[in-house]
Amino acid sequence: RSRSSVRLEGVDVSETTAVTPEREQELLAKVPTGLLINGEWREATGGKKFTVEDPATGKPLLEIADGTSEDAIAALDAADAAQAAWARTAPRERGEILRRAFDIVTERADDFALLMTLEMGKPLAESRGEVTYGAEFLRWFSEEAVRDYGRYLTTPEGKNKILVQRKPVGPALLITPWNFPLAMATRKVGPALAAGCTAIIKPAKFTPLTTQLFAAVLVEAGVPAGVVNVVSSSSASSISGPLMKDSRLRKVSFTGSTPVGQRLLADAAQNVLRTSMELGGNAPFLVFEDADLDKAVEGAMAAKMRNMGEACTAANRFLVQESVAEEFTQKFAAAMAALKPGRGTESETTVGPLIDGGARKDVHALVTEAVSSGATVATGGDVVEGDGYFYQPTVLANVPNDAEILRNEIFGPVAPVTTFATEEEAIRLANASEYGLASYLYTRDYARMFRVAEQIEFGMVGFNAGVISNAAAPFGGVKQSGLGREGGAEGIDEYTTVQYIGIADP
Ligand code: NAD
DSSP, X not given: OHHHHSEETTEEGGGOOOOOHHHHHHHHHHSOOSEEETTEEEOOGGGOEEEEEETTTTEEEEEEEOOOHHHHHHHHHHHHHHHHHHHHSOHHHHHHHHHHHHHHHHHTHHHHHHHHHHHHOOOHHHHHHHHHHHHHXXXXXXXXXXXXXXXXEEOTTSSSEEEEEEEEOOOEEEEXXXXXXXXHHHHHHHHHHHHTOOEEEEXXXXXXXXXXXXXXXXXXXXXXXXXXXXXOOSOHHHHHHHHHHSTTOOEEEXXXXXXXXXXXXXXXXXXXXXXXXXXXXXXXXXXXXTSOHHHHHHHHHHHHHGGGGOSTTSEEEEEEEHHHHHHHHHHHHHHHHTOOBOOTTSTTOOBOOOSOHHHHHHHHHHHHHXXXXXXXXXXXXXXXXXXXXXXXXXXXXXOOTTOHHHHSOOOSSEEEEEEESSHHHHHHHHHOSSEESEEEEEOSOHHHHHHHHHHXXXXXXXXXXXXXXXXXXXXXXXXXXXXSOBSTTHHHHTTEEEEEEEEOOO
């Protein structure tokens, strides 16, 4: 019952099949291990490499080139040299290359899914869901490439004309996190290429392999040399540092934690660089007494347990109206207790490991603090002993409003439940965070939905829906959750700049 409730973009966890060690080795052998610079795969300067591990076993998967500052500059040389020709390439042609990349990623969905499971840990069915979701950014922006509209109008004075056109902003640095290895790359590469920008991708050190394989697909799809470069590295700042000081770089698009985003914004100030910042979240999940409680539990499972809770959109605080709190908590805890932690390649697994030992320690510290400040454990509450970085799916009840766990991004399979009395109080508690990314609202009352949406300070609201990410919708936050939007019609604007031409009447 609970297995089918962890659904992601229509993929059921119970559909997974077993994977042999030979299949894993065959797949790893397909992953390019070099840096992609100017259309060529090369070793890192100095020949250094770093190791990527399987978080379910702690064992090494593959060694890849460890990019240096020198390699980063070589990538920018290539991106800068390719920029003018790529900007002049017909939008239709840019779109068709993206469309081919969509087709290839979709054909090779099994490879991409397994590779993400190996390096990141999520169950295979969730990885398949991410392939569907991530690939869609390539298709969506292949279609948006030809819709980069401008304006032409007469001035209010009736004399002279105003022409407004959009141009690619220029070479962009794309820094991605480890939690959605494919989707975070496609969500940036899709609009950058559609707009006519060249790019340098710096994937997270825990999960670079998916980006490496994706870059090979882009080359195969016909992306010209220098238009997309990949510099994987064990040291992020040795890549971003020199690039952001170089005036040829025109844009940085970052997805990751708020503290790193703040540092990058400060660096970006020097060259007044265009930035997009998709940062952390602390999503409230509001359940009103008129909600369909079974649907709310199903939504809670998806909003909390998608990606083991390692999502910026993950429900982080469950705010439940007093009269239904006990029933909701019991049903939710039962569904969480029925989940099965394990390696994502095994068919019965419904929860993967956390990304590393440090992440698991942080999650457990938040649980311990909540319990010592008065929360009760409805289910879970501890690490899973043995190999890998597993944590028990956990529900905490009666969590006091000042507990650390309600203020911090948990990034793990832990659901703190707290209560509210009135709609007004629910809104006040929901807004009591420096974050403003995703929020969720369960009620049968459409008027309430509009009232709450009006007052809630979040970039995204799920109304009776636990998973709302979609390539056609603008994804992003307010407050310290970031700047800019990815996806939708807005996504491409992040990679364009506006030019106004004032035209005198003849
Ligand atoms: P992170 O900030 O540690 O790392 C993100 C990326 O930045 C990685 O590629 C990392 O190597 C790089 N990085 C780290 N330090 C850097 C530095 N000093 N200079 C330049 N680059 C640096 O985040 P993470 O742990 O990989 O990802 C989890 C975080 O990402 C969470 O806070 C989550 O909420 C957030 N996230 C946000 C969104 C969104 O769209 N808003 C989506 C996914 C994840």
